[in-house]
Amino acid sequence: MKNICFYFQIHEPVRLKRYRFFEIGQDHYYYDDFQTDERIDRLVETSYLNANRTIAEMIRSSNGKFRCSFVISGVTLELFEQFAPQVIDSFKELAQTGSVDFLAEPYGHSLASVFDAEEFKKQVTLHSEKIKYLFGIKPSTFFNTELIYSDEIGEMVSKMGYKTMMVDEAKHVMGWKSPNYVYKHAYLPKLKLLVRNWRMSDDMAFKFTINNLTAEKYISWISTLPAGENIVNIGMGYDALGIVNSPESGIFDFLKALPYHAMEQQIAFVLPSEYTKKVDAADILSVPYPMSWVGKDKDLTPWTGNDLQQEALNKLYAVSERVNLCNDKPLQRDWLLLQSSDHFRYMSHKDAYGSSYESAYDAFMNYMNVLADFLERVEAQYPTTIENEELNELLKTINNQELTIVTLEEEIKKLKSRKTAKSEQ
Amino acid sequence: MKALMFGWEFPPHILGGLGTASYGLTRGMSYQPDMEITFVIPKPHGDEDQSFLKIIGACNVPVVWKENSWDYVNSRIGKVMHPDEYFWLRNGIKYDFSRIFTNDLGCIDFSGRYPDNLIEEISNYEAVASVLASQVEFDIIHSHDWLTYPAGVFAKQISGKPLVIHVHATDFDRSRGQVNPIVYGIEKRGMDMADHIMTVSDLTRQIVIEKYHQNPAKVTTVHNAVEPLPDIDSFTKTLRKDKVVTFLGRITMQKGPEYFVEAAHLVLQKTKGVRFVMAGSGDMMEAMIDLAARRGIADKFHFTGFLKGRQVHEMLAESDVYIMPSVSEPFGISPLEAMQVGTPSIISKQSGCAEILTHAIKTDYWDIDAMADAIYAIVKNPAMYESLRNLGRDEVNNIKWYDAGLKVRAIYESVM
Numbered sequence: 001m002k003n004i005c006f007y008f009q010i011h012e013p014v015r016l017k018r019y020r021f022f023e024i025g026q027d028h029y030y031y032d033d034f035q036t037d038e039r040i041d042r043l044v045e046t047s048y049l050n051a052n053r054t055i056a057e058m059i060r061s062s063n064g065k066f067r068c069s070f071v072i073s074g075v076t077l078e079l080f081e082q083f084a085p086q087v088i089d090s091f092k093e094l095a096q097t098g099s100v101d102f103l104a105e106p107y108g109h110s111l112a113s114v115f116d117a118e119e120f121k122k123q124v125t126l127h128s129e130k131i132k133y134l135f136g137i138k139p140s141t142f143f144n145t146e147l148i149y150s151d152e153i154g155e156m157v158s159k160m161g162y163k164t165m166m167v168d169e170a171k172h173v174m175g176w177k178s179p180n181y182v183y184k185h186a187y188l189p190k191l192k193l194l195v196r197n198w199r200m201s202d203d204m205a206f207k208f209t210i211n212n213l214t215a216e217k218y219i220s221w222i223s224t225l226p227a228g229e230n231i232v233n234i235g236m237g238y239d240a241l242g243i244v245n246s247p248e249s250g251i252f253d254f255l256k257a258l259p260y261h262a263m264e265q266q267i268a269f270v271l272p273s274e275y276t277k278k279v280d281a282a283d284i285l286s287v288p289y290p291m292s293w294v295g296k297d298k299d300l301t302p303w304t305g306n307d308l309q310q311e312a313l314n315k316l317y318a319v320s321e322r323v324n325l326c327n328d329k330p331l332q333r334d335w336l337l338l339q340s341s342d343h344f345r346y347m348s349h350k351d352a353y354g355s356s357y358e359s360a361y362d363a364f365m366n367y368m369n370v371l372a373d374f375l376e377r378v379e380a381q382y383p384t385t386i387e388n389e390e391l392n393e394l395l396k397t398i399n400n401q402e403l404t405i406v407t408l409e410e411e412i413k414k415l416k417s418r419k420t421a422k423s424e425q
Numbered sequence: 426m427k428a429l430m431f432g433w434e435f436p437p438h439i440l441g442g443l444g445t446a447s448y449g450l451t452r453g454m455s456y457q458p459d460m461e462i463t464f465v466i467p468k469p470h471g472d473e474d475q476s477f478l479k480i481i482g483a484c485n486v487p488v489v490w491k492e493n494s495w496d497y498v499n500s501r502i503g504k505v506m507h508p509d510e511y512f513w514l515r516n517g518i519k520y521d522f523s524r525i526f527t528n529d530l531g532c533i534d535f536s537g538r539y540p541d542n543l544i545e546e547i548s549n550y551e552a553v554a555s556v557l558a559s560q561v562e563f564d565i566i567h568s569h570d571w572l573t574y575p576a577g578v579f580a581k582q583i584s585g586k587p588l589v590i591h592v593h594a595t596d597f598d599r600s601r602g603q604v605n606p607i608v609y610g611i612e613k614r615g616m617d618m619a620d621h622i623m624t625v626s627d628l629t630r631q632i633v634i635e636k637y638h639q640n641p642a643k644v645t646t647v648h649n650a651v652e653p654l655p656d657i658d659s660f661t662k663t664l665r666k667d668k669v670v671t672f673l674g675r676i677t678m679q680k681g682p683e684y685f686v687e688a689a690h691l692v693l694q695k696t697k698g699v700r701f702v703m704a705g706s707g708d709m710m711e712a713m714i715d716l717a718a719r720r721g722i723a724d725k726f727h728f729t730g731f732l733k734g735r736q737v738h739e740m741l742a743e744s745d746v747y748i749m750p751s752v753s754e755p756f757g758i759s760p761l762e763a764m765q766v767g768t769p770s771i772i773s774k775q776s777g778c779a780e781i782l783t784h785a786i787k788t789d790y791w792d793i794d795a796m797a798d799a800i801y802a803i804v805k806n807p808a809m810y811e812s813l814r815n816l817g818r819d820e821v822n823n824i825k826w827y828d829a830g831l832k833v834r835a836i837y838e839s840v841m
Contacts, residue, residue, distance in 0.1 A: 020794050021801040022695050311808030349783070349816070361786055364809060365802040 002222055003231045003270045004262065005194060006068035007166065008238040009143070010048070011109045012040055012076050013342035015356065019366055024373045030334065035356070037083050044084045047242030052090040054241070054252045059099045062259035067099045067269040070238070071143040074107030074127045075337060077134065088134060095135040101271040102131045104139035104162065110339035111303055113144055113153045114290055115317045118324070123336070124160060140164065141272040145341050147196065147235075147293035148300065151186045151286065158191040164276045165191060166235065168293035169198045173285060180229035184281035192276040193285055196235045196293065205240035209249050215257035223265040231275060235293075295351055302351040303344040308364040312344060315371060319378050321388050325395055326381045334374055343367050426837060427461045428454075429563035429580065431554065431573035433537075435466050435473050435480065440538060442758055443593050446625070447569055449652050450591075450833065451478050453826025457834060463561055465576075467550065468537030471505045481561075482506065483553040484535045487515045488522045491531035501530060517560030519583075522552045543572070544607060550576045558583040565837050567591065571608060574615025587620040587840040589833075591647075594625075594755040595632050601678060601753065613637050620840040623647045623833065625756040626777025647833055648781050650826040651761040660742035660766045667700045668804040671744035671768075673737065673759060674751075676707030681750035681773065681790045686713055688750075690720040691797035699725070699804055704740050706731040742766040745810065746803050750790045751776050760785060764821040769813035771799045781824060784817040 017032035058066040070091070080087045094100045106112055107127040112120035124142075132138050141164040142157045149167040157165055169179040177183075179195035203211055204218065211217075222232050237244070245251040262269065294302045303309060316338060323335045346355040346363035357363040382391055430451070434444030447464070454460050455477035462478040469482040485506045498508040515531070527533055533549045540546065554576035558566075566588045568577030574590055581588040596604040596612060616622055616637050622644045624630040630646045633639050654660075670692075672685045682703065689701040703713060703726070710728065717726040732740055741747060747763035747770045754776035761778060763770050764785065772779050773790035786803075788795040802809050 020798045021805075022691065022797070024695075307808045307812045311806070358787065359783070361784075361799075361802075361809065361813070364806075365786075365798055368802060368806060368809075369798070 001230065002225065002265075002267045003275060004222065004267060005231060005233045005270050005272055005275060007071060007103065007143070007233070007235045007272070008051075008068065008241075009071045009235065010076055010238045011073040011342075012036070012043060012079060013109070013340045013354075014075055014079065014337050015039070016343070016366055016370055019369045019373075021369050021372070024369060025376055028330070028334075028373060028377065030370045030373075031337070036079065040079055040083045043239060043243065044080075044087050046247070047239050048087050049090060050247060050252060051238060051241040052087075052094060054255050055100075056094060056097070058256060058259055059094075059097050061256075062263070064097065064099045065263065065269060066259045067101075067271050069101040069103050069141070069271055070094075071103040071105050073105060073109040073145075074123070074130050075109060075340065077130055092135060095137055101141065101273065102135055102137050102139055103141045103143040103166070103272070104128050104131070105143050106145050108336040108339045109145050109341055110336075111145060111148070111300075111313065111341050111344065112339060113148055113156070114300065114304075115313060116320045117156060119317075119320050119339075120156060121160060122324070124157075141166065146303075148290055149193075149287055149292075150290040151288060153290065154185045154191055154193075154287075155188060158185060158188045163190060163192060164272045165193055166196065166233070166272065167193050167285070167287075168196045168291065168298060170291045170298035172298075173287050173291060177283065177285075178226075178229050180225060180232055181282035182231060182276055182279050183283055183285045186284050186286040189281070189284075192281055194231065194233045194272050194276065195285075196233045198293070200232060201234045201236050204234065205236035205244060208240075208245045208251055208254070213254065215254050215261045218254075219258065219261040219265055219267060222267060231270070231279070233272075294353075302348050302353070303341055306347070306349055306360070308347045308360060309344045312347065312364065312367055312371065315368075315375070319375060322378055322382050322391070325391065326378075328377075328381060331374075331377055331381065334377075338371065338374060426459060426565070426834075427563045428463070428565050428567050428837070429557065429561055429586075430462060430464045430567040430569065431550070431576045431580075432464055432466050432569045433572045435464065435469070437472060438470050438537075442756070443570055445652075445758060446593060446649050446756075448474075449650060449826040450829060452652070453650065453828075453830035454833060455830075456827050457830060460830075460834070463563065465553070465557065466537065467535035467546065469505055481557065483550055484532055484537075485511065485530075486553045486556055487511065487527075487531035488518060488525065488533060488552045488556055489527045489531035490515065490518055491527075491529065493530060498530065514556055514560050517556040517558075519559055520552070520555055525549055525552060547572055547575055547611070551579045554580045555583055564841065565589065567833075567837075568615065568619075569593065571596070571612045571615060574611055574619075578615060578618045581618065587837075588618065589621045589623060589836060589840060590615050590619040592616075592622060592624045592629055592633055592755075595629060595636070597632050597636055598629075598679065598753045598755050619643075621645065621836050623836060625649050627780055628753075628775070628777045629755045645832075645836055647829050647836075648777070648824075649756045649758060650824045650829050651758060651765060651821060652826065653822065654738065654765060657766065660738050662742055662767075667698050668745040669700050669702055669743060670746040670748060670800055670804070671702045671704060671740060672748055672750075673704040673732070673740060673763075674749065676703065676705050676710045676713060678709065679752055679754070680707075681752045682707075682709055682713050683716060684750040684790055684793055684796065685748055686716045686720065686722075686726070687793045688748075688796040688800060689717075689726055690722055691793060692800050693722050693725055696801060696804070699800070701726045702729060702740070702744070703727070704729040704732050704737075738762065738766060741768050744768050746771060746800055748796065748800070749773065749776060750788075750796065752790050754778070761821050761824065764817040767814045767818050769803050769810060769817060771796060771803075782817075782820065784813055784820045786813070 015032045015035045106123040142162040143166045147168045179197045183193040185191035291298045347360045349360045432447045436448045465481045467483045558580035566580045568590045570593045577588050596608045674680045676682045717723050741763045747768045749772045756777035760770040760772050770785040774787050779787050786799040
């Protein structure tokens, strides 16, 4: 029996405001709330709410047989809470149907999985807690930022207890293999991998109108797949429903018709973790170098491909340890927001998707000005003249001082009592 | 295909960008195997490079019939033109131009510059065109800039061959909107009469369409390119403590020098180790010296006076940033020259060259905040500097006159 595993990704970055170099040291608020709010409003009104309603209806009309997953970054959830709380409620309702799963990802939609393992783990935990708090579901499947995956990242994810992870179909990794099987990590068989069928995903997300796609046609493509190819993973940005394909394109009617035609062909909808639990992996996937779901090459070059991006990322992650040592809340928050992968994508010369900057240089200049101010604040907390290890020791001493005082006092008391005991004797 | 081109300047004796562009374009077109170019200029000096085209000096073309012996002609103009050619051209005199003052050979003395009686020289150039149009063999007429439009138009009327004109600038750029009606009249007539109009940028194309009321279908942009420097490796950058930010060009209203001073002021408030250089001369130079002094940055702001030839490239190569805040620039070749020697450039969006450059910073000419920010980023951020330097150089090296020449050729063919 064939299965469809649908998942939708939502991430909207917190946009930086125009930050000139003469503001460095003067202004510590970096964000363009107006722009962010405006974009969120548009996405929510034309896409997310409509799409959620459609999916709720699909679940109802199919008696819960339609199932799909969402992956929403932590910063986006915060933006929803701030600018569009009705979306959170709408997702809560979906969560209550039991047909919907939420996947884990790094909280800040960051590239930490590539640059900073500790930070990565921290953000994943943070995100998982947030999902549990909002929707009452503890994520069991992992979806890395921009579907970035390598053996190393898989290992980290597996060690955090995740059993399923989503990856993309990249030619240089898959070769002749079909994405429509379950795969597993190169050397940790416990971690199962679900490969996104990018062709079918793009057919729906980007070629919907060109293909003149109908639910019947789409389902028939799946039902005629060779025997054994039993899982089709279809993943896309949630804005494919309503923004990339406008409501007038018929995308919502297409969706509504899907469950009926699927059931007619005896095709089921599944959630990633429930499917991997019952099906064994067909083969391993070996990915020595990180890959992503962007572009033709499916590599990291949209974020790390040029000198500007390298420079910005190096400067940022150089202070990671220090930021994590301190407990200044605003600083911690800025740290999270500045890591968002989008900032680096805007610095790409060839693929600055979603950028509102005029050029890669413009994006870099603005980001570096913000980062300069941020680094000054980190410096003010802990001067760079002190080595990290030394600082760690000092902090330990400070943090433990009360404990030490208490133990020492007790010791004094003990000694005193012994002394008095002695003198009494 | 044979083209008859009318120009006003040709290297090495040039007064502005027109000569450089004329040279580059004809050089680029000469690589097309079946292209023959005859280039007319008012007054050649004899040291022009004629290896790829033929140059005719208008000052050596007889417009009034005078009897002279072969030997006499040879002794007079033999070093720039063969006497046989003189006599052959003399056969092309079909009109009576005796009203024009001519010398003993029946030729007109052109200054070849931009004299006070420019309008008269322009109309005398027409007379020369009439002789050439009846004698020289050509398939198409190509006029460079407004000074030569009347000549092109007359040649077209006589020969019936198609005319294309090349707009390197309009009077709207030169005068910031205060156009001279006579100049406008000449420009407008040239455009109306042309079979096709080429502009050096989309910016200029827009002006031609909107201000001169031309049919958009008749106007095509052919962006300029830059000639590779033969001695590029001889320009080096000296290591120095301070970064150098350079403005280079005529210090006039059109080039926006005051925005450079204001941006420098902003940068210097926050940053040490940066110096600013304003190279060139012009009618706003003294005002700029005053402004720098008033802003209290005179110790970090330097003036070099007029630079020429090699000095220009040396100055560019020694700089860390080149900035061109022009208020209106039809094309603007100098950022390309700066990028050629590896100097990152900041250009105004009101410059034609901004349309074809990716690896340069673009700001509005009035946006001194953005300009200051860009200067700061380049001098403080090695990654930014290196990216702009290396990618910019690669980009400029790929902007070739040969490709521009192919576009011009396609336009020729479309009007034949």
